[in-house]
Amino acid sequence: MEKENVILEVSHLGKNFGTHQVLKDIDFKVQTGDVISIIGASGSGKSTMLRCINLMEEPSGGSIRYHGTDITDSKVDVPAYRAKVGMVFQNFNLFENMTVLKNCMIGQQKVAKVSRDEAGKKALFYLKKVGMEQYINARPKQLSGGQKQRVAIARALAMEPEILLFDEPTSALDPQMVGEVLNVMHALAKEGMTMLVVTHEMAFARDVSTEVLYMSDGVILEQGAPEEIFGNPKKTETKEFLSRFRNC
Amino acid sequence: MISDLNFIQRILYILERYGMSYLKGAGTTLVIALVSTLIGCLIGFIVGIIQTIPVDKKRDSVIKRFFLRLIQILFRIYIEVFRGTPMIVQAVFIYYGMAQLLNVQLGMWTSAFLVVSINTGAYMAESVRGGIISVDIGQTEGAKAIGMTHFQTMCYVILPQAFRNIMPQIGNNLIINIKDTSVLSIIAIVDLFFVHKSVAGALYTYFESATIVMAIYLTMTVTASRLLRLWEKKLDGSDTYEMADSMDIGNQMR
Numbered sequence: 001m002e003k004e005n006v007i008l009e010v011s012h013l014g015k016n017f018g019t020h021q022v023l024k025d026i027d028f029k030v031q032t033g034d035v036i037s038i039i040g041a042s043g044s045g046k047s048t049m050l051r052c053i054n055l056m057e058e059p060s061g062g063s064i065r066y067h068g069t070d071i072t073d074s075k076v077d078v079p080a081y082r083a084k085v086g087m088v089f090q091n092f093n094l095f096e097n098m099t100v101l102k103n104c105m106i107g108q109q110k111v112a113k114v115s116r117d118e119a120g121k122k123a124l125f126y127l128k129k130v131g132m133e134q135y136i137n138a139r140p141k142q143l144s145g146g147q148k149q150r151v152a153i154a155r156a157l158a159m160e161p162e163i164l165l166f167d168e169p170t171s172a173l174d175p176q177m178v179g180e181v182l183n184v185m186h187a188l189a190k191e192g193m194t195m196l197v198v199t200h201e202m203a204f205a206r207d208v209s210t211e212v213l214y215m216s217d218g219v220i221l222e223q224g225a226p227e228e229i230f231g232n233p234k235k236t237e238t239k240e241f242l243s244r245f246r247n248c
Numbered sequence: 249m250i251s252d253l254n255f256i257q258r259i260l261y262i263l264e265r266y267g268m269s270y271l272k273g274a275g276t277t278l279v280i281a282l283v284s285t286l287i288g289c290l291i292g293f294i295v296g297i298i299q300t301i302p303v304d305k306k307r308d309s310v311i312k313r314f315f316l317r318l319i320q321i322l323f324r325i326y327i328e329v330f331r332g333t334p335m336i337v338q339a340v341f342i343y344y345g346m347a348q349l350l351n352v353q354l355g356m357w358t359s360a361f362l363v364v365s366i367n368t369g370a371y372m373a374e375s376v377r378g379g380i381i382s383v384d385i386g387q388t389e390g391a392k393a394i395g396m397t398h399f400q401t402m403c404y405v406i407l408p409q410a411f412r413n414i415m416p417q418i419g420n421n422l423i424i425n426i427k428d429t430s431v432l433s434i435i436a437i438v439d440l441f442f443v444h445k446s447v448a449g450a451l452y453t454y455f456e457s458a459t460i461v462m463a464i465y466l467t468m469t470v471t472a473s474r475l476l477r478l479w480e481k482k483l484d485g486s487d488t489y490e491m492a493d494s495m496d497i498g499n500q501m502r
């Protein structure tokens with residue numbers, strides 16, 4: 001049954017900042033194992049949409065159903081929901097006052113109430129996965145951007161989320177560090193991790209994702225399999241956007 | 249006679265006769281300053297933390313929002329009143345006022361600790377609030393994203409960083425308190441300044457006594473600021489880290 005593995009269902013999602021309507025009537029679904037890339041021009045609302053999904057921004061209208069429950073409902077336990085929906089930020093947002101290891105343990109210990117030993121083991125497991133296990137004693141400010149982002153991914157994974165949101169995870173990185181982060185994301189996708197990725201890395205969107213959403217001016221203008229969007233975009237605007245990317 | 253002695257001799261003479269009094273006065277000053285700074289910081293943290301609790305119009309109940317706003321307004325008034333009036337007046341107001349208005353006779357010691365603590369608390373509340381809002385918003389978002397509540401975010405992520413940022417302010421307050429307890433002589437606290445006034449008045453040696461007292465105050469404040477700098481350094485930890493080898497990692501896995 002298709003309905004059973006739908007994790008998220010976004011319908012008629014809208015978001016205004018004052019009178020500025022940033023999101024207009026967004027609809028889409030996320031199923032287990034989906035890797036959805038969200039592309040579009042700067043200012044089209046990609047970040048805002050992602051941030052609405054884990055309630056970093058309060059949606060102005062519409063609904064976001066997580067396994068059928070509308071999480072915009074005021075009775076929903078927001079922190080508990082967020083613990084199941086991981087997020088990786090453009091600027092990493094690692095806790096500056098903690099070591100790499102502690103960064104990956106604190107959420108497990110305090111939110112998931114996992115024992116210290118258990119949290120340490122799991123943190124290390126995921127740090128190994130991103131190739132950062134040797135840096136457990138380092139502090140964020142002692143790491144390169146690429147290393148920070150890999151730790152941030154491990155921190156999110158350590159919560160064992162059902163879905164991971166990425167907001168331009170490689171945009172703040174020097175070009176030579178982009179690869180190491182994309183490799184990690186690629187490996188996660190292969191393992192079947194459900195991911196929603198806002199990105200300007202068109203190669204990633206084309207080669208790794210199962211679906212691509214093209215956003216423009218607060219709406220999803222076009223959506224489909226990567227082969228369709230990249231090989232045969234229907235809308236002229238999508239075509240123009242993609243051709244601009246090929247040029248630069 | 250003391251007037252036959254030169255400046256240095258007069259200082260030595262005073263120290264010989266009143267050295268212990270000066271030391272006791274300095275001790276009193278130090279105790280009031282230290283304890284009140286500590287209590288003041290505690291007040292400051294509580295007030296600053298409560299002042300920065302966000303209200304969620306959608307999810308928080310009306311009652312919770314009402315009480316939170318009420319407390320925040322009361323704290324705001326507290327901060328404005330105690331930052332906006334001189335401590336010397338506050339001391340008189342509390343020491344004499346409490347007796348007349350509320351019929352509560354506070355001892356002069358209680359009054360002293362109370363005035364300096366509450367005063368420091370008002371300043372620290374603003375420092376703490378500033379320290380909290382100056383921590384990068386990304387830290388809060390990182391914490392929220394893994395499911396932390398506001399309270400957890402504060403305890404584990406924001407306050408440790410805010411605390412480090414306001415350490416210099418704590419030091420500042422301690423130094424100010426060491427000096428400003430001198431106004432408490434108005435309610436007859438025998439602090440260092442009170443001793444100075446008595447000695448200078450008895451022997452007509454204002455300049456000599458003031459020199460001694462200046463030196464003692466300076467010793468206390470410089471020592472305090474040095475110790476606080478050491479503490480700051482310690483909090484900052486080392487600049488380097490050790491690469492974990494397979495053994496460390498194994499230990500962690502066990």
Ligand SMILES: Nc1ncnc2c1ncn2[C@@H]1O[C@H](COP(=O)(O)OP(=O)(O)OP(=O)(O)O)[C@@H](O)[C@H]1O
Pocket residue numbers: 017020022040041042043044045046047048049
């Ligand atoms: N907190 C806010 N207050 C007011 N306006 C905002 C806020 N956040 C975003 N916006 C506006 O919403 C619009 C969409 O922003 P958003 O960050 O979602 O775009 P984006 O598609 O992620 O762009 P980029 O590719 O540059 O990251 C922009 O016009 C932006 O100015």
Ligand SMILES: [Mg+2]
Pocket residue numbers: 046047048168
């Ligand atoms: Mg963005």
